[in-house]
Amino acid sequence: MLIVVSILSIGILILLGILLAMSPGKPEPFLDENGKPLAGSISEKIFVDINGVEQGMFIKGKDINNPILLYLHGGMPDYFLTQKYPTGLEDYFTVVWWEQRGSGLSYSPDLPKETMNVEQMVSDTIELTNYLRQRFGVEKIYLMGHSGGTFTGIQAAARAPELYYAYIGVAQMSYQLKSEQLAYEYMLQQFKENGDTNMVQKLEAAPVTMTGGVPDSYNLIRDIAMHKLGIGTMHDMRSVVTGILLPSFQFREYTLGEKLNLWRAKSQSGISTLWSDMMVVDLNQEVTKLDLPIYFFEGRYDYTVNYALAKDYFEKLNAPVKGFYTFENSAHSPMFEEPEKMKKILLEDVLAGTNNLADGK
Secondary structure, eight states: OHHHHHHHHHHHHHHHHHHHHTOOOOOOOOBOTTSSBOTTOEEEEEEEEETTEEEEEEEEESOTTSOEEEEEOSSSOOGGGGGTSOOOGGGTSEEEEEEOTTSGGGOOTTSOGGGOSHHHHHHHHHHHHHHHHHHHTOSOEEEEEETHHHHHHHHHHHHOGGGEEEEEEESOOSBHHHHHHHHHHHHHHHHHHHTOHHHHHHHHTSOOBTTTBOOHHHHHHHHHHHHHTTOSSOTTOOOHIIIIIHHHHHOTTSOHHHHHHHHHHHHHSSGGGGHHHHHHOBHHHHOOBOSSOEEEEEETTOTTTTHHHHHHHHHHOBOSSEEEEEETTOSSOHHHHSHHHHHHHIIIIITTTOOTTSTTO
């Protein structure tokens, strides 16, 4: 027994050493052809007081004079995925990967739970926007929301359109309860056709309906089921463990403590705690008009936030310029799955204020 305990202890120490070595916690600079920091670039991890709460973010860009893009993550921060799935956004934007109130770098066990609400998140977004405008000396910035970040992002854009050149919704939410019902029905049918009786039994025991809502037992199997069918984070990502958990611990710009807080926040705090609020709000009724250009980027295989519902919502929205773009090989994360297509659209349509590449054009 003593030998077994000793071996386990040594193994734990070795694993801890590896994790610490993989966690320097410093943003890596952009380098020129001589291996020196690229002149005019920015690569930093900072903490800013936003409405009385210290919140963290990464700011990355190859040219400080490029337009500012504020990115609002969904259920958890996903900047760490850029180590494995580079987006290239920093080539033509100065990207602010904000880890919102209660999430990731901004996690604190002392954060009052009553401050975690939609109104506060919208207010935080506008407050950070004004900080960025002042810091970089610009009149407006670009706002991009992803998944749950689109829920607050589109409301911030509607409330303060004068602060933004455009709003970009990636996997745009509309009426999430309806989206979950459609996902449930699709998954149940697919698992029946695949002969996966285990998943069929679990889903049948946790039905999602418009009247009964979303059972807790469904939420426990939701991500696993979606990734099995390629309708989750990415179309080619079949496991949350290998696709998200392991890359988060391999990410070098977090300290080990920040990596642990990323997952503590996922389960206890952050934007994921707004899930029940997001579920019942129909944005088709809440936000019907935006006084700025809007662009929706949607993955064909996305059932995490339903593709068809996003398209229907887009068609109802009033805006001076509108563009809807289907990413045929993507599920929930086109910026990681088809970055070259996204780059082309951002450069030729979004930055130009046009919609020439949009579906149907």
